Amino acid sequence: MSDLRGLRHGSGNRLTGLLVAAVLVAGWWLAAWSVADPSGRSSPLLPSPADVFEAIPRLSVFAGPGTPQTFGNAFWVLLVNTVASATTLFGGLLCGGALGIGLGLVLGWNARLRRMFEGPFLVVRVIPLFALLPLFLSWFGGARIGSVSFVAFAVFSMLFVNTLEAIRNVDPVARVFARTLGASPLRVYRTVVIPAIVPELAGGLRVVLGLAWAILLAAEFLAAQSGIGRIMILAQQYFDLSRMILIVLLIMLYTYALDQVVSVCVARITRWVPRI
């Protein structure tokens, strides 16, 4: 029943989304056309959607000088760099997520432990994330482990706070009820607290995933040898705005696709959550 409602709701959203996208593209086209020179050539500062499409084969250059400019080679370049970026992203998410949630769960177990260590760990929250980037660069150079650590650090700091907050918000009645049914404190933690925090953690994870792309790109702009952020910087060096926009569109697509997958998963694992 609620699944059906969800579906209908989803398809309505999709239609609106397509409409908004169409309006945006049309607006972009108009803007590009209005700044084009009289002969009809686009301004290099604002290529039209058609220019961006024509720029696709030019991505082949990033496979190495002299590579024939074909759609096939361009696709290959995108694939290789996407795999590189995705590896960094998920590596960072996995390490940072496991550490953040794990440490949150350890500290959430015991009030005294929490009071002792929460403060020091919360310091990570006030560290300006992007100011750390040069430090990571100095430590790791251009090695991929540097970008992975940077993403992991960012994810850790967000999910750690998220986990502690979620544990704080668990309904005390359910905990006490489990105790009166004979559950030991450890059992209550495992069978009440942990399942109860899943929806809040999932929400936090969704926010983190959105931000993780931005964090990853920042790391790749500065240091990486490959990856989507890396080819973005290369395109900038050619002053080729068509290719830059192309890459931006690609990142938008990835972010959207990932969010869709995550939101379906989150909806599935939080289907028990009472909503008003």
Place this chain on the structure above:
Amino acid sequence: MVPSSVGGDAPIAELVPHIRLRGVSKVLRTERGAEITALTGIDLDIDNGSFVAVVGPSGCGKTTLLNQIAGLAEPTEGEISVRGRPVRGPGRDRGMVFQADALFFWRTVRRNVEYGLETQGLPRAERKEYAEKYLKLVGLMEFADLYPKELSGGMKKRCQIATVLANSPEVLLMDEPFGALDYPTKCQLQEQLLNILAREPKATVFVTHDIEEALFLADRIVVMGKGSIRRIVDVPFTKPRASDLRVDAKFAEQKAELWRALEGWLTAADETADA
């Protein structure tokens, strides 16, 4: 047969009062550090299979009393024992039905009812059998595979009661369990509760501020005011009780009498306390 000295033998259970409270006092501390006396010198014995309702104005210590028996808080003074064992912390021998929705929302109704059984380490097949027995008893069998969010208020309460009963506690503690329900649902659940307790007698302490509910359910009514017991009233109706009792003239008479007396008991004792 070798007589065993410890454990759940009926003869011993009959000799020792099931629940025994002696001089129980509780001082609570407010957030600002002030001290409030929630209970003073409570003495109470409750036999096995006996149903005691605790009534009184809000803030009189009813829930605090229940929490002490449940072991959720320790009395500042005095001693509570259940079947001769002093109460130290919560335990599965004392099941508690809360006023709030105490449910495991991430589990289906069936798995909610199985929670205590899992804690006991019962194998899957036995858990299923037990859970279904109590789901049928409270009339939730056809909703066994729904999530709690899909239940009405009355069904949520039934789910909670089934969870507690399936865990086969020796003592049943209920904190205004039907307070938030509509009148017909409330009456229906009261009758179901009596039916269940007729089949599986337990010492029951039932906190309520509804005098009709107390009269209909209880064998004895404990009237509390400002943290102490003001009066204990024996309910004259025999069990089993049918729903017609509610419209019986004697029931109305008892209710009216109790109403009139209640105010007197509460204020008179306050005056002596103030003096």
